[in-house]
Amino acid sequence: MAKYSMILAILCVFLLSLSMLRPDRWRDVEDKARQDALLFASIAERPDRIGFALIQDETIRHLVLFDVNQIPIYPEKDGFVPVRFTLSETQLRDLMEIYAQTTESQWLRFDRDGQKLLNCRKEDAICLVYDRVALEELFGLRTGALNNRGVFDWLNVVLGVVSMALVAFAAWSKMCQCSVGTDLELVPDRYSARRGDLEIALTPRDLKLLKLLIDRQGSVVTKDELYDVGWGRDFMPNSRALDQHIINLRKKLDPDRKLPRIIETVRGVGYRLST
Incomplete structure (x- = not known):
């Protein structure tokens, strides 16, 4: 009995270790936000180019660029902003308050349902609001994978082990099925x-x-x-x-x-x- 308990304990430790090594689904999203921030910072003085870049990216819903005094320089008060990316005065005020309190890259929900994710980056003087579902689709994630930016905890360990088991079972099931081709x-x-x-x-x-x-x-x-x-x-x-x-x-x-x-x-x- 002790031998089997030891084997089970070793197996649990092995699975927990593997779960700790699983890729962070937020890493790619964080990299994208960093690249977006660098792009918009490089064209901060060209509102026309900012508007064009926004239209090209289905994941971005809103954007605010700040100067050294934490005053928005984009969108300009009387400047042109593509209709899809306009902000209400309340939304702009909320973003200014969040940005003023930001010390490092920070991810938050920007709406009650979590359909929009906010990333404010003090070092890049920018706040970006993303469409969560579009981000999940862009990176091939399951729906809801980006619901929470939570820190690593024991619940994540358990979820990691369960996820691995499900992936293994899915792979085994796939091996047992015949391919029927695309429809x-x-x-x-x-x-x-x-x-x-x-x-x-x-x-x-x-x-x-x-x-x-x-x-x-x-x-x-x-x-x-x-x-x-x-x-x-x-x-x-x-x-x-x-x-x-x-x-x-x-x-x-x-x-x-x-x-x-x-x-x-x-x-x-x-x-x-x-x-």
């Missing part, structure tokens, strides 16, 4: 696609990207390859247009979020159509 069918002459009973209207760019993914089904298609097909080689470097386009395309292919995801994110490389 997506392109109809190029109508600029549309079918998925079960769903008929999906596509743009010419949607069609080009999906055709490449289908032609290479099961293999990773790099971001550069997708940019070449969808935008051409002259498209600006470091743009997130492809990532945002994939988010929108996933929504088209499964508007009710009831079907298996068929466009998979391969972190740091590109995308793959599931088999």
Whole structure:
């Protein structure tokens, strides 16, 4: 009995150690916020370029840039701001108060339901409000994965162990099942696609990207390859247009979020159509 208890204890310690090593789902989100802050700080004196950059990023909902006196320099009081990113006086005042109390990068909920996440960065003189669901989709996370920015605790350990067990079980289950292939069918002459009973209207760019993914089904298609097909080689470097386009395309292919995801994110490389 003692021998089995020792084995069980060793197994528990092993699982707990593995759970501590699991990737932090917030690391990529924090990196994105840092890169966004650097981008907007570099164009702080060009409101037109800020507006263009905002429109290119589906994850950002609001943005405020501050000067050394903690006074907003963007949005300008009488300047142009794309309608989607306007702030009410109350929201702007709230952001100014939060920023004034910020000493380091800080993540908070910006609305009661947690659909918007606020990141204020004193070192970069900026506050960014993100769409939580769009961030989760961008990084291939499950819905609700970014609900809380909590610190590491024993509950996270337990959740880590459970998550690992579920992942292992899912992998085992997948090995026991036969692949049935994707249910997506392109109809190029109508600029549309079918998925079960769903008929999906596509743009010419949607069609080009999906055709490449289908032609290479099961293999990773790099971001550069997708940019070449969808935008051409002259498209600006470091743009997130492809990532945002994939988010929108996933929504088209499964508007009710009831079907298996068929466009998979391969972190740091590109995308793959599931088999």
